[in-house]
Amino acid sequence: MIDFRSDTVTQPTMAMRKAMAEAEVGDDVYGDDPTVNSLQDMAAEMYGFDAALFVSSGTQANLLALMAHCDRGDEYLCGQQAHNYKFEGGGAAVLGSIQPQPLANQADGSILLADIKQAIKPDDIHFARTRLLSLENTIGGKVLPQDYLAQAQSLAFNKGLKIHLDGARVANAAVAQNVAIGDVTQYFDSVSVCLSKGLCAPVGSILLGDERLIHKAIRWRKMLGGGMRQAGILAAAAKLALLDQVERLAEDHFHAQLLAEKLQQIDEIEVDVSEVQTNMVFAQLADQVDPNKLVHSLLHKGIKVSPSKQLRLVTHADISRADIDIFIEQLKISLAR
Incomplete structure (x- = not known):
């Protein structure tokens, strides 16, 4: 997962x-x-x-x-x-x-x-x-x-x-x-x-x-x-x-910035990259997106997020750059359905 x-x-x-x-x-x-x-x-x-x-x-x-x-x-x-x-x-x-x-x-x-x-x-x-x-x-x-x-x-x-x-x-x-x-x-x-x-x-x-x-x-x-x-x-x-583990946190912060930048390019999601200071990204879903359906769809692809109109996405030691790419790809597929 x-x-x-x-x-x-x-x-x-x-x-x-x-x-x-x-x-x-x-x-x-x-x-x-x-x-x-x-x-x-x-x-x-x-x-x-x-x-x-x-x-x-x-x-x-x-x-x-x-x-x-x-x-x-x-x-x-x-x-x-x-x-x-x-x-x-x-x-x-x-x-x-x-x-x-x-x-x-x-x-x-x-x-x-x-x-x-x-x-x-x-x-x-x-x-x-x-x-x-x-x-x-x-x-x-x-x-x-x-x-x-x-x-x-x-x-x-x-x-x-x-x-x-x-x-x-x-x-x-x-x-x-x-x-x-x-x-x-x-x-x-x-x-x-x-x-x-x-x-x-x-x-x-x-x-x-x-x-x-x-x-x-x-x-x-x-x-x-x-x-x-x-x-x-x-x-x-x-x-x-x-x-x-303290100095390693800089990697999580970098991944959060990267995640926010990629999310910003998706029409159904609003993200203010300037608000990302550490390892948390807050992504606002468009009105037409059902957060529960989105969470269910992502879960079937091996990705866990918490259901909310404003997604809180947290990067950490077990989230790699490749994981972010997979998430963005699957998120786009789920939103297109």
């Missing part, structure tokens, strides 16, 4: 499979797994944090960060399109009793600083206590500029807020700007880094923060059923994700 649905479908590399098979392991709940400990120490040092915690998913990493930063009745500010508000099952509210305050995302994915300022609640018993600003990078495949992150950090600091980054694709953001990941994460009190998207690890995310936050996150992780035992098998692949 040629799968454009997401970079979450990436297969672990052969080097990862070998490292997993040979990993030295222990009981991570006791803190005894040497491979997990090595991963956590390495990630914290690489990205400039005191400590790190290996967890099962990006959703869990974000939830642990929110619950470690905020108490019951507190509030966090985020974008209307933020993953930890819109796509993570309301976990902060359901499990943390934390109120989200979503704000409009601009076309570039940012939140207006003026909107953030206005949303911060006064110290009054009638209001939830605003404790945290949460940003996402990338968001919808778009990169938040470094100067914006610096301004957001300054605003948060001056208003007494902590600032969290949902860095599900922070490696893509760094590669797109030709900077180190640490140059992006430096503006945040906590960061979640997903390892199982473009970085090809089979499972896992890293939560970065100071020792106090990570200590609280460990307690919440246990309470939420996220304690893992011989997790070094997974951490072995996660280490290679951070060491071997």
Whole structure:
């Protein structure tokens, strides 16, 4: 299958499979797994944090960060399109009793600083206590500029807020700007880094923060059923994700540009190539095209896409240039029917 649905479908590399098979392991709940400990120490040092915690998913990493930063009745500010508000099952509210305050995302994915300022609640018993600003990078495949992150950090600091980054694709953001990941994460009190998207690890995310936050996150992780035992098998692949897969993301970005340019030449599809910044292409289908029929037709040709009038097509390690050519050919055939 040629799968454009997401970079979450990436297969672990052969080097990862070998490292997993040979990993030295222990009981991570006791803190005894040497491979997990090595991963956590390495990630914290690489990205400039005191400590790190290996967890099962990006959703869990974000939830642990929110619950470690905020108490019951507190509030966090985020974008209307933020993953930890819109796509993570309301976990902060359901499990943390934390109120989200979503704000409009601009076309570039940012939140207006003026909107953030206005949303911060006064110290009054009638209001939830605003404790945290949460940003996402990338968001919808778009990169938040470094100067914006610096301004957001300054605003948060001056208003007494902590600032969290949902860095599900922070490696893509760094590669797109030709900077180190640490140059992006430096503006945040906590960061979640997903390892199982473009970085090809089979499972896992890293939560970065100071020792106090990570200590609280460990307690919440246990309470939420996220304690893992011989997790070094997974951490072995996660280490290679951070060491071997970051620079390779430039290839995915190139393929996304190539895909967008080819899609732009098809009459039934509208694509703005200038909007493609990383590994995501958003393609608007013409009114006469039934997305469900199109998906069904492509599936019979061994190609997977998600059904929508606006197709989100994601390039990743398992999408080659030849795969893009096959997709374009089969897409034209399917649209002609």
